[in-house]
Amino acid sequence: MDNGRRGKDLRIGDPERERAMRLLGEHFSAGRLDVGEYDERCQQAAAARYSSELDALFDDLPEPRPSNPPVPTAPAARPNPAAGKIVLAICAAALIIFLIVVARQLGLALMLPLVALIWFTWRR
Numbered sequence: 001m002d003n004g005r006r007g008k009d010l011r012i013g014d015p016e017r018e019r020a021m022r023l024l025g026e027h028f029s030a031g032r033l034d035v036g037e038y039d040e041r042c043q044q045a046a047a048a049r050y051s052s053e054l055d056a057l058f059d060d061l062p063e064p065r066p067s068n069p070p071v072p073t074a075p076a077a078r079p080n081p082a083a084g085k086i087v088l089a090i091c092a093a094a095l096i097i098f099l100i101v102v103a104r105q106l107g108l109a110l111m112l113p114l115v116a117l118i119w120f121t122w123r124r
Helices: 014-029 035-047 051-056 081-103 105-123
Strands: none
Touching: 014 035, 014 051, 081 105
C-alpha cells in the first residue's frame, strides 16, 4: 500500500488540490506550460490523494509551489470607534454654528432635534 511514497506522506483535501490548480494556472499564464501540459497537470492535481503527488507536478517549475504554503498576512486594522465619534462631534458643531448664523430663528428650532440625535448617537 506504500505505492512508492517515501517518509511520512500526508493525505490532502480539496483546498490543497484547488491551490495546486491555481498555482498551475499562474505558471500557465506566465507561459511555462502549454495548454496540453496545463490540462494534464490539472487532471492529475484533481485526482491526487497525497502531497507528494502534488509536489511531483511542480518538479520542473519554479516558485510558487504547493509545498511552500503562503505566508499568512496580518489582519487589516479596524478603525478606532472613538475617531468616528470625534468626526461626528465636529460635524455636529459645524452644523449648529451654521444653523445659528444663517437660519437664526429656524436654526434654533432645528437645533433641538439635532442635539437629541447627537446625544443618542454619542451614547451608543
